[in-house]
Amino acid sequence: MRKRLCGIGMICVLAGMVATAPAAMAGPTERYLHVKVEDASKGESVNVNVPLSMAEKILPTINKGDMHNGHVKIGHADMDDVDIRALLDAVRTAPDNEFVTVKEKDQDVRVAKSNGNLVVHVRDAGKGGEKVDVTIPMKVVDALLSTTKDNELDVSAAIKALSDAGDAVLVTVEDASQRVRIWVDSKGSQE
């Protein structure tokens, strides 16, 4: 009886190994960046789907303007003398917190670090009820700052970090008629 139970147990273990082997042997799942722009008033929509691995491979090949080898140069003059790198670094090292909260009659702005994400919310009742939500995983911010040069951001590393992060809605912008959505998932289509 014990031998038979052992045999059945062994068969179950082997069956389990065979069943899970393809998943274990398969490479990492492809991840896609999706952009969807809809204009309900005009009945227009634009959908763009890009495999992140493609973006990762293409970016280092672009050497034009401020873009080179997957890095983008940020000039202080372009940013009104705001040191964007120092700003991101300060956010990265700070604990979860609300950094900016602006409440006005028609406007509500919130910038915070929450659950490993940099979060920006903007609500503007004046401009046809415009809503902006941006959620960037801090891993992506870390990757952006991973280059050693002070005046550069590593976009290529950020894309790689984005593909390693889970499914996420990165940006949504909505107003009375238009809707923009940018997100990452492992589906090749927007269905």
Place this chain on the structure above:
Amino acid sequence: MLLLGKIALGVVGTAVAGVGLLCSEGMVEVKVVERQPEVHHVYVIAPAMLAPIAVHFAPQRDLSQAAAEIRPWMPTIRAALDQLRETDDMTLVEVKEPGEHVRVTKEGGSIVVDVEDHDDTVHVSTPIRAISSTIEQLAAAGPSI
């Protein structure tokens, strides 16, 4: 009689090899349906290898401007096409407007463009390998910098 048989076999063999070579990069498929003012159907299916061959024999002076412009972007184009070849079938871009629909997809080893509006329906399917070799030919045309 035996000699005739051998010659026929040689001719058939050469023809088969030639067709095989011509089709080695797949086929370009173009389908156009014009609805206005009259209904016209155009359907062309041609070996994709003809495209790089055509570029090869095109006058160099006509291609030099395009070649000079495309050459700096060759590493990017190569990377994009390599990745496209490896990626699963998917819709890359889709634009919908009232009465208009444009779709660019990757299907099998080809890039497929479908355009549909009030007047026309256009379907173009081009193998990625052919796009790649045509662009390589184009970049190689004209004086090297």
